[in-house]
Amino acid sequence: MALTIQTILARSLLFRSLSAPELQQVMNLATRRAFRQGAIVFSQGDPGDALYGVVTGRIRISAMAGDGHEVFLNIMEPGDTFGEIALLDGATRTATASASAQSELIVIRREPFLALLRREPNVTFHLLELLCQRIRWTSGLAEDSALLNSPTRLARRLLSLSRLHERAPASGGIRLSMSQQDMARFLGLSRQVVNQYLQQWKAQGWVELGRGRINLLDLGALQAIAAGDSASRGPRV
Secondary structure (H helix, E strand, C coil): CCCCHHHHHHHCCCCCCCCHHHHHHHHCCCEEEEECCCCEEECCCCECCEEEEEEECCEEEEEECCCCCEEEEEEECCCCEECHHHHHHCCECCCEEEECCCEEEEEEEHHHHHHHHHHCHHHHHHHHHHHHHHHHHHHHHHHHHHHCCHHHHHHHHHHHHHHHCCCCCCCCCEEECCCHHHHHHHHCCCHHHHHHHHHHHHHCCCEEEECCEEEECCHHHHHHHHCCCHHHCCCCC
């Protein structure tokens, strides 16, 4: 079932605490657009001119590293919004967004949104909160890559993504719609290393694996690994 524009905007950190009249003003700016599977929503280097929200489908966020290889960054699912930074500063996109399934998005263009910010300071304040959260999240990625070993980094990323994309599968727990290859790219590891730990954690009943998905069944065990409990990590890599 497709989400409404109101539901998507109300779930966003940018808009969730707005009054009903303020939220309605934002909703009035939104239009809908469909994307076929494989279509590019925007490319790295494109002008930043809009914020997007996912009504149906899945949007893959990735970037090209300096050496030319693709770095997977995130998956956006129904209810998620993306493109906030470029919406505010109008600078070029730092990543590419593509539809990994047939998708429908809501689109809020930059110029009318800036006009709204000038009229509604509460919206501006919440935007600043969102940007600070994203900065902290990005800084955490850099620190993890520099300081932590492979299983700890993997457990932390699984937990971080679970907070962004809580989906309850039939078996319980939290579902991440993400392949092992994408997770490996996200962390800058080989797929073999990621699979090694996921298979061990699967055997212990902490995760469940499927095609293009990872279900988190025991958050406590993953939190212990993320905290550096060496007894829970498994083989060294």
